[in-house]
Amino acid sequence: MKIVCFGDSLTRGISYVRGRLRIIKENYPNSLAKLTESLPFVEVLNKGVFNDNSDLLVSRIEKDVMSENPDIVLIEVGGNDCNFHWDEVAKNPEGDHEPIVPIDRYLENVTQLVKQVQDKHITPFLLTLPPTGSCQILQIHRR
Structure with a gap:
């Protein structure tokens, strides 16, 4: 069984120590691999990338996930x-600012990722969906 952990820096493994970002080995894919190490038929791959957003995950799902032929995909x-273009915010702090990926496109992207995985008969799991924008709840219906 192959499990692909697919996401951003939370998947890749990052911590903020003494004012600097640090890559850490104690990330959730590594913890999952340790938990399953007594099961030789389970392989866990970390496909997390720093600063990724849902637009970027959509663009790399074929190369980083589907090409691995996984049984399970953990999407985080x-x-x-929901980050902003901070240079624009600094220039006009009182203005209206859209997040890098607006909530509607975020929901479309996550739905697309799940559908692509399901279409290949792979089981998707969504992890740590932090509130973006107006704190909407994402609902993906099972087929």
């Missing part, structure tokens, strides 16, 4: 989607 994304 959202924190970078």
Whole structure:
């Protein structure tokens, strides 16, 4: 059984120590691999990328996930989607600012990721969907 962990820096493994971002080995894919190490038929792959958002996950799902022919995909994304273009905010702090990936497109992207995985008869799991924008709840219907 192959499990692909697919997401942003939370998947890749990052921590903020003494004012600097640090890559850490104690990430959730590594913890999952340790939990399953007594099961030789389970392989866990970390396909997390720093600063990724749902637009970028959609663009790399074929190369990083589908090409691995996994049985399960853990999808974790959202924190970078609700980030802002901070240079624009600094220039006009009182203005209206859209997140990098607006909530409607975020929901479309996550739905598309799940559908692509399901279409290949792979089981998707959504992890840590932080609230973006107006804190809407994502509902994906089972087929």
